[in-house]
Amino acid sequence: MLVTVEHGRAVRVAGDPDHPFTNGFLCAKVNRYVERTYHRDHVLHPLKRVGPKGSGRFEPVSWDAALADIAGRLNAIAQSREGPQAILPYSYAGTMGMLQGSSMDRRFFHRLGASKLNRTICSAAGAAGMQMTVGANIGADAEGMPESDLVLLWGTNTLTSNPHLWPFVRRARERGARVVAIDPIRTRTAAQCDEWIGIQPGTDAALALGMMHVVFARGLEDADYLARYTLGEAELRARAAEFTPQRVAAITGVDAATVERLGEAFGHAKAAFVRINYGLQRHAGGGMAVRTIACLPAVCGHWRRPGGGVQLSTSANFQFNKRELERPDLSPPVRTINMIRLGEALTRPDAGVGGPPVRALVVYNSNPAAVAPDRNAVLRGLARDDLFTVVLEHFQTDTADWADYVLPATTQLEHWDVHLAYGHHYVTLNRPSIAPLGEAKPNTQIFRDLAARMDLDHPSLRDDDVTLIRQALDAQGEKMRGVTFETLLARGWARLNVPTPYLPFAEGGFPTPSGKCEFRSERMLEMGLDPVPAYTPPYESPERAPDLVARFPLVLVSSPAHQFLNSTFVNVDALRRGAGEPECVVHPRDAERRGITAGMRVAVSNDRGTFTAVARVEDSIREGVVWAPSVWWGKLTVDGANANQTTSQRETDLGHGPVFYDNRVEVSPAD
Ligand SMILES: Nc1nc2c(c(=O)[nH]1)N[C@H]1C(S)=C(S)[C@@H](COP(=O)(O)OP(=O)(O)OC[C@H]3O[C@@H](n4cnc5c(=O)[nH]c(N)nc54)[C@H](O)[C@@H]3O)O[C@H]1N2
C-alpha cells in the first residue's frame, strides 16, 4: 500500500503497481483507510469508564493515570489467591502484523503468567486439515493459476474476500480454463463464474469423495504420482467407492450428473487449481472437509504442474522467528482458553476451563462483542461488574463499550510492522507514514509501558519495534533467505526464497510424518478420528439433530459483507451506506412459505438468540439456506443485535475452531 502524505497528513492510499500479486489496487474497504483514520469518532486519548458498565460513558484521562491504575489492578489480581491466570488476553485479526499482533503482547502476558488464548476463531480447522493431508498449511501458488485449465473456487467469495486473486482467475479463463464456484450462495463471485454449484453447507467432503469416486471409476488417476508420493491409496479407493454420485447427491443436494461431470472434468484436467478458503471449514466437519479436498490434486497428479494443486493458505511458508518474537519460554505452565468459548469462560468458570475465574480481560486487535459466537453469552460475561476490562482500540466498538479503560492504539499508517500473507508469497514491511494521531501508541509500546509499570523486569520487554522486526526476520528457514530488513526497506516487500510459480509438491516432499501425501493418517487415528477421508455431517443436520432441524429448518450463513472486514469498517459511513442495513437473503420458495416479502423486516432466531434484518428475496441462494452478510456492530443496528446472536460455541472436528455456518435458524416476519 502506498500512502501519499501532505503536510503530515495522509491524503491518499493506493495499491503498489510494482507488486507482482496485488498489482496496484486495494480492496473496497482498505481504499477507505484515509476516511477511517481521520474519522470523527477515532479514539485519540485514554478513556476511563464513568457510567455503569456498558453505558458507553467515558472521560479522557492521562496515559500516566490510566497506566498506573491498570498496572495496579492487574498486579492486585496477579498477587491475589486466584493468581495471574485470572487475567486473560484476547486478540485476533485487527492487525495481523507480526509486531502489533503477536510480539510484545505475548512477551508481556507470558512473563506475567496470564492464561493463554487459543486463537482458533478463523482458520484452525482448515489449517489442521491441511496439516493432516499435506503436512502444512501451504499449497499451490496463485501466480501459476494462468497455466491452469480448471479453476474451482470452493467455499470462497473471491471478489469480496480475496479480490487480488481475481486477475489470475481471469487470465486462466482467457486461456481457456473453466471456472466453477462451489458455494451455497450465488455470490458476486459465483455469478461471474462459468458455473455455480449450490451445495448444501457442510457437505463438501462428500462432494470431494464423489469426485474421487468418478476419477477412480474412469481410471483418470495419476498412478505414478499415487505410487511414489502418497500413503493409503487402497484405503482411499475403498472409501471413495462408497461415495457413488447418487449417494453424494442425496447428501450434498448437487445432482448426480453434476457430480459425475465435475469428477470427469477434474480427472481430465492437466492442472486444476482448487482455491478453497475458510468459509467451508466453519462446520462440524470443517477439518475433515479440508483434509479430504486436499487429497484431490495428489490423486490426479496436478501438483506436478504450474496452476495445479490446492490452496487454502500460503502462510506456513513464512518462517518468521516466532519463538524469539513471542518468547513462550517466559511463561510458566498455565491453562489455555479457547477464544471461541469466551462466553463460557466469562460466565461459567466451571465449564471445563479449570483454574480461577477470569477477573481481567485485556482485548486488542479484536471486537469479541461483535465477532465471537454466542453473542448473548459474551455480552453477559462482559457485563460482569467483577470483571476488569481493558480494550486497546481505534474506535468505541461494541466491545469497548464494556471496558473499564479504552486505550488509543495506532493504525497501520502510524506504526512499524512486518506481515506474512495467506494468499501469496511476499513478505511486506509496514513503515509508519504519519506521526501517531493524538496520544495513540502502538500496541507494542502500550505493552512495554505496562510491563515497566508492573515491574515485570525482563530485557526482552524493552526491545523497540525495529529490533522486533530484525528478530522476526532472524529465522533459519531456507524460504526466508534473502528477506532482510534492508531489502524490505528498499522496496517495501520481498518474495520468499521460492521459485515463481512455486510448486511445493511437484515431486512429493510433503512435510508429513511419512513424507507422503497422507490419505491415511496415523495422527488422525491417535486423535480418535477416522484415519481416512470421510464425510462428517454438520452438528445441526438431519443426521445428527432431527428434532432441532424440524424446529429450525434453515441454515444461516453469516459470511462477510462486501464492505466490511469482519467487524472493521462497519462504522465508516461510505462503506456502511454501501452495505445498507443488516439483510437476510431468502430463497423465494422459503419466503413464500413464511409469508415473507422483499423489504420486510424479519426475525432470524433459534434457541441461542434472535436478530432482525431486512429480507431480500432472491434465487441467488440454495433453498433451505439464508444469508446474513456480516459482521455488523450491534450498536449500529436498529435492534442492537447481529448474526452472532444465533451462532454457537461448539468446536470443529480438528483444531477446536468455530462452526459459525453450522447454524440452524427460523426466519419469520417481525411485526
Ligand atoms: N471483504 C472482506 N474480505 C475479507 C474478510 C471480510 O470480512 N471482508 N475477512 C478476511 C478473513 S479474516 C477471512 S478468514 C477471509 C474469509 O473469506 P473466505 O475464506 O472466502 O470465507 P467466507 O467469506 O467466510 O466464506 C466464503 C464462502 O463460503 C461459503 N460457504 C459457507 N459454508 C460453506 C460450505 O459448507 N461449503 C461451501 N462450499 N461453501 C460454503 C459462503 O457462502 C461464502 O460465500 O476473508 C478475508 N477477507
Ligand SMILES: Nc1nc2c(c(=O)[nH]1)N[C@H]1C(S)=C(S)[C@@H](COP(=O)(O)OP(=O)(O)OC[C@H]3O[C@@H](n4cnc5c(=O)[nH]c(N)nc54)[C@H](O)[C@@H]3O)O[C@H]1N2
Ligand atoms: N458470524 C460470523 N462471525 C465471524 C465471522 C463470520 O464470517 N461470521 N468471521 C470470523 C473471522 S474469519 C474472524 S478472522 C474474526 C475476526 O474478528 P476480530 O479479530 O475481532 O476482527 P475485527 O472484527 O476486524 O476487529 C478487529 C478490531 O481490531 C481493531 N484494530 C485494528 N488494528 C489495530 C491495532 O493495530 N491495534 C489495536 N489495538 N486494535 C486494532 C479494529 O479497530 C477492530 O475493531 O471474526 C469471526 N467472526
Ligand SMILES: [Mo]
Ligand atoms: Mo478470518
